[in-house]
Amino acid sequence: MGPPDLKQRGRKFGVRQYFVVAVLFGLSGAMAQAAAQQITAPGNIVRVVALQGHVRGTLSGTKTALLGASVDLETLSGRRVIASVVTDGNGAYSITNPAPNTVEGPALDVKPGTYYLYADYRATRKLIGKVTIRTDMTLSRDIDLGTIVRAGGAPAPPSVTTFYATDRTKATGATSATPLSSLFSNTRLIDPCDPSPTCVMSYGVGVAAGPIFGAPLPDASVADLVAAINKYYPSASSLLIFIHGFNNNFYSPFVMGATWTASLSNGAPVLVYSWPSNAQLLKYLDDETNNTWALDHFRDFLITLLNTPGTPPTINILAHSMGNRVALSALDFLARSGMTTTSHIGQVIFAAPDVDSATFFETIPRVATVANGLTLYGSDHDEALRASREIHGHCRAGLVGCDFAAPSNPKFNAIDASVFHCDALGHGYWSSSTTIRNDIASVLKQGINAPGQVRPGLIALPTPSEYAFTDPKPGDDTCATLPTQT
Numbered sequence: 223m224g225p226p227d228l229k230q231r232g233r234k235f236g237v238r239q240y241f242v243v244a245v246l247f248g249l250s251g252a253m254a255q256a257a258a259q260q261i262t263a264p265g266n267i268v269r270v271v272a273l274q275g276h277v278r279g280t281l282s283g284t285k286t287a288l289l290g291a292s293v294d295l296e297t298l299s300g301r302r303v304i305a306s307v308v309t310d311g312n313g314a315y316s317i318t319n320p321a322p323n324t325v326e327g328p329a330l331d332v333k334p335g336t337y338y339l340y341a342d343y344r345a346t347r348k349l350i351g352k353v354t355i356r357t358d359m360t361l362s363r364d365i366d367l368g369t370i371v372r373a374g375g376a377p378a379p380p381s382v383t384t385f386y387a388t389d390r391t392k393a394t395g396a397t398s399a400t401p402l403s404s405l406f407s408n409t410r411l412i413d414p415c416d417p418s419p420t421c422v423m424s425y426g427v428g429v430a431a432g433p434i435f436g437a438p439l440p441d442a443s444v445a446d447l448v449a450a451i452n453k454y455y456p457s458a459s460s461l462l463i464f465i466h467g468f469n470n471n472f473y474s475p476f477v478m479g480a481t482w483t484a485s486l487s488n489g490a491p492v493l494v495y496s497w498p499s500n501a502q503l504l505k506y507l508d509d510e511t512n513n514t515w516a517l518d519h520f521r522d523f524l525i526t527l528l529n530t531p532g533t534p535p536t537i538n539i540l541a542h543s544m545g546n547r548v549a550l551s552a553l554d555f556l557a558r559s560g561m562t563t564t565s566h567i568g569q570v571i572f573a574a575p576d577v578d579s580a581t582f583f584e585t586i587p588r589v590a591t592v593a594n595g596l597t598l599y600g601s602d603h604d605e606a607l608r609a610s611r612e613i614h615g616h617c618r619a620g621l622v623g624c625d626f627a628a629p630s631n632p633k634f635n636a637i638d639a640s641v642f643h644c645d646a647l648g649h650g651y652w653s654s655s656t657t658i659r660n661d662i663a664s665v666l667k668q669g670i671n672a673p674g675q676v677r678p679g680l681i682a683l684p685t686p687s688e689y690a691f692t693d694p695k696p697g698d699d700t701c702a703t704l705p706t707q708t
Contacts, residue, residue, distance in 0.1 A: 257358070257359065257360070258270050258271070258357070258358050258359055258360050259271040259274075259360045260321060268320075268321040269318040269319060269320055269321060270318060270319050270320070270321050270357070270360075271316050271317075271318050271360045272317050272318060272319050272332055272355050272356075272360065272361065273295070273316065273317040273339075273353060273355065273360070273361045273362075273363065274314070274315065274316040274317070274360060274361075274362050274363075275293075275314070275315060275362050275363040275364045275365060276309070276312065276313045276314050276315070276364045276365070277291040277293065277309050277313045277315060277341055277343070277364075277365045277366075277367065278313055278364070278365070278366050278367070279291070279343060279346070279366065279367040279368060279369070279370040280368060280369045280370060281370050286313075287309070287311075287312050287313025287314075288309055288313050288343050288367065288370070289309060289310065289311050289313065290308050290309060290343070291308065291309045291313065291315075291341060291342065291343040291365075291367070292306060292307075292308050292340075292341065292342045292343070293306070293307055293308070293309070293315045293317070293339070293340070293341050293365070294306045294339070294340040294341070294342075295317065295332060295337040295338070295339060295340075295353070295355075296337060296338045296340060297337060297338075298336060298337065298338060298352075304331075304332055304337070305317050305331065305332050317331075317332060318331075319331050319332055319357075332355050333355075334355055334356055334357055335354070335355060336352055336353070336354045336355075337352065337353055337354075337355065338351075338352060339351060339352070339353045339363065341365045341367060342367075343367055343370055346367050346368070346369075346370055348367060350363070350365055379481050379482065379484070379485040380430070380481070381428075381430040381477070381480040381481050381484070382430050382480055382481075382484045382492070383427060383428065383429050383430050383454045383455075383480075383491075384427070384428050384430070384476065384479050384480035384484060384491070384492050384493070384494060385425070385426070385427050385428075385447060385450065385451060385491060385492070385493040385494070386424075386425065386426050386427070386428065386472075386476055386479075386493065386494045386495070386496060387423060387424070387425050387447065387493060387494075387495050387496075387523055388406060388423070388424050388425075388472060388495070388496040388497070388498075389410065389411070389422045389423055389424075389496075389497060389498060389515075389516055389519045390406040390407060390408070390409070390410065390424075390472055390496060390497070390498045391406070391407050391409050391410060391411050391498070392405060392406055392407070392424065392438075393405060393406060393407050394407075402426075402428050402473060402476065403473040405438070405472070406424070406472040406496070407472075407498075408471055408472075408498060408499065408500050408501045408502075409498055409500075410422075410498040410512050410515055410516075420522065422519060423519060423523065424438045424442070425438065425439050425442040425443075425444070425446065425447040425450075426438035426439050426442070427439070427450050427454070428476060428480060430480060444523065444526045444527055444530050445530055445531075445532075447493075447527075448527070448530045448531075448532045448533050449532065451491050451493075451532075451533075451534070452532050454491065455490070455491040455534075458490055458491050458534045459490070459534055459535060459536060460487075460490045460534050460535070460536040460537070460538055460568060460666075461490060461491050461492075461493060461533070461534040461536070461537050461538070462483065462484075462486070462487040462490055462491070462492045462493070462538045462539075462540060462666065463492075463493050463494075463495055463524075463537060463538070463539045463540070464478070464479045464483045464492060464493070464494050464495070464540050464541075464542075465494075465495045465497075465520070465539070465540070465541040465542070465545035465546075465548050465549055466478070466494070466496065466497075466499070466542060466543075466545050467499075467541075467542045467543025467544045467545045467546075467574075467576065468499055468506060468509045468513075468543055468544040468576065469499060469500070469501055469502065469503050469505075469506070469509065470496075470499045470501055471499070471501040472496050475494055475496055476494050476496065478494075478653065479492045479493075479494035480492070480494075482653050482659070483540060483653075485659070485663075486540070486659060486662050486663045486666060487538075487663075487666065488663060488666060488667050490534070490538075490666075491534070495520055495523070495545075495548070497512060497513060497516035497519075497520070497545070497548060498512045498515075498516065499512065499513075499544075500512070506613070509544065510544070513544050513547055513548065514547075516548055517547070517548060517551045517552070520548045520549075520551075520552050521551065521552040521555050524537075524552045524556075525552075525556070525561070525563070527565070528563035528564060528565045528566070528567075529563050529564050529565075530564075531564070533564065533565045534565065535565050535566065536565065536566060536567075536568040536594075537565055537566070537567055537568060538567075538568045538569045538570070538571075538666055539553075539567070539569075539570045539571065540570075540571040540573065540662070541570075541571070541572060541573065541575070542573045542574060542652065542653075543573070543574050543575065543576045543606070543620075543649065544576045546572050546573075546575035546576065546577050546582075546619070546620075547575075547576070547577055549570065549572070550572075550575075550577060550582065550585055550589065553567065553570065553589040553592060553593065554585050554588055554589055556592045557588040557589055557591050557592045558588065566592075566594075567592055567593040567594065568593070568594045568595070568666075569593070569594060569595045569596075569597065569665050569666050569669065570589070570593050570595070570596050570597070571597050571599070571662055571665060571666075572596070572597065572598040572599070572619070572620070573599050573620075573652035573653075573662075574599065574600065574601065574604055574606075574607065574620040574649055574650075574651070574652060575598065575600075575618065575619040575620040576606075576607060576610050576618055576619075576620065577618065577619045577620075578614065578616050578617075578618070578619070579616065579617040579618055579619045579621070579624065579625045579627070580616065580617075580625070581619075582619035583619065583627055583628065583629055586629050586631060586634050587629055587631060590631050590633040590634055593633065594633070594669060595633050595634075595635075595665070595669050596631075596633055596634045596635070597634075597635050597636075597637060597662075597665050598619065598620070598628070598634075598635070598636045598637065599620070599637050599639050599651075599652050599658065599662075600619070600620040600621060600622040600636065600637070600638060600639065600640075601620070601621075601622055601638070601639050601640045601642070601643075601648055601651060602621065602622040602623040602624075602638075602640045603640055603643045603648035604618075604620060604621055604622075604647070604648045604649050605647040605648055605649070606647045606648070606649035607620050607621040607649065608621065611624060622638050622640055628685065628686075628687050628688050629687065630686035630687050631687060634687050635673055635687050635688070635689060636687055636688045636689070637661070637673075637680065637688075637689050637690070637691070638683070638688065638689065638690035638691065639651055639652070639655070639658055639690075639691055640690070640691075641690075641691050641692065641693075642654070642655045642657070642658060642691065642698075642701055643701075644701040651701070654701055655698055655701045656698045656701070657679055657691065657698045657701075658691070661673075661677055661679065661680070661691075664677045665677075673689055679691055679692065679693070680692075
């Protein structure tokens, strides 16, 4: 996932959201103002509840509490998000401020005043109305989003047997019986280990049999991982590695790899590389540190994989957001080292890369020497990358129109996907849009040469190596609709 927008935008990115249009929507459910409530947050920090409630919606004809719905406060002028939270398993949400005179300081996250209240879930984003925040009162507002539909035109595909490599630490007390969803923490190894860096790595397989489950291969090496791949995919000619972005736990990207990513791979096995993202939006800079820590681990893993007997002959890579830094660094090392490998790099997909644009485009000519093809998907509606630009002071490679100087290289194409705005931040279009998913599948299957001729829906731009999506394919119209500004 991408970088933070502003203070409480946290607790939002771990759930995928999709929306179509912002429309006026009346207040529903309980609306009440009461004396200020206080809660104790992690670290024994006292916080005051400014706004709370529940979000409900109708899914498959049944009214239900919505897990992972997003609730936003925006300023009345300038449309700036100043707070954003997601609902829990009961559909509950709360926006809180530090209590006066706490260790967090007296400053409020949300200053007293009147704001627009928005809620979104999947393909539905609605303006609920105006709310007035006070320091001495707790406002309660329940929200009904009505019938919920999914942008992108299709339900999630069934899961398939998927593999993983990770440098996250195992959860305390984890055993071979621990569910995959609880097997790894969001932290990295602190104490040195030997031999480094391979000692930090864990490998395993999640078998698709109803809910995804699995366990790490005991005392596994890359060779053991390759043996497992060959067991489940004995005739695989390629392997697709998926690298997630910022603000993710272990399990969510694994499920993404076993469903949506696997649906792009043309039947080839998928391996999810999971670096120790914190799964907290307010720890973006900490995630950057962990991402840098993981660079050598993925590089060494990739080199070993490329040289292990039995590895499928072609390795494709799909990276999203901050995960592109991991992929780019390893590929650049391969190019600079000039080493020969048994298997080779096929197609590399850079989806919404949160990478310094100058660094990215200067590296592409080198990386092109070790890969069959390179494809970048970018957008000028990517608010997550806009926030990253503000944090870093420089353009991001996935932000179209911001120093988007794609090099002219026969192995590289930059695809402008700005017509698609499938989620609240415009950052998850690569997985939400059926048009883009189909295009990625074509890249992996056919390569990138002359994409305007091979893959319908793209037009060539005047600049060499650059293309753009124009009209969405049938069924993808909602994902291509930009939100109405009110």
